[in-house]
Amino acid sequence: MTTQIHHVDHELVQAAAHVARTRCRGDNHTMAAAGRAQGGRIVTAVNAYHFTGGPCAELVLIGAAAAQGVYELDTIVAVGDRDRGVVPPCGRCRQVLLDYFPALKVIVGEGDRVRTVLITDLLPESYVWADHQLDAE
Numbered sequence: 756m757t758t759q760i761h762h763v764d765h766e767l768v769q770a771a772a773h774v775a776r777t778r779c780r781g782d783n784h785t786m787a788a789a790g791r792a793q794g795g796r797i798v799t800a801v802n803a804y805h806f807t808g809g810p811c812a813e814l815v816l817i818g819a820a821a822a823q824g825v826y827e828l829d830t831i832v833a834v835g836d837r838d839r840g841v842v843p844p845c846g847r848c849r850q851v852l853l854d855y856f857p858a859l860k861v862i863v864g865e866g867d868r869v870r871t872v873l874i875t876d877l878l879p880e881s882y883v884w885a886d887h888q889l890d891a892e
């Protein structure tokens with residue numbers, strides 16, 4: 756594993772925390788995510804819980820970003836409601852984020868121990884979907 760030390764985008768954490776604090780409501784919306792576009796812009800989203808497998812905030816964020824014309828994300832972070840702080844992405848989101856943004860940085864950790872890691876470090880020995888398509892070169 757080639758873990759590198761990246762600076763922590765505290766403004767991005769604050770953006771997610773603000774959405775978690777002000778927009779999460781009840782059992783349907785309990786997580787917020789914020790993504791930093793490569794151009795510097797911040798996009799935010801909340802999860803859409805449903806027992807059939809409603810998407811996590813990170814996945815809603817991918818669509819919300821595209822709806823705003825943002826197709827490349829540099830960094831992402833998720834923050835829980837009720838002051839739960841930074842929450843790492845679940846296994847499904849790690850796979851999706853890796854396939855969409857192979858160079859993505861993810862902010863993880865708690866309190867004053869938040870740190871920035873590469874998505875590839877969160878999913879070692881990764882299955883890369885694009886590598887296994889019949890038309891892959």
Ligand SMILES: [Zn+2]
Binds near residue numbers: 811812844845847849
């Ligand atoms: Zn997830």
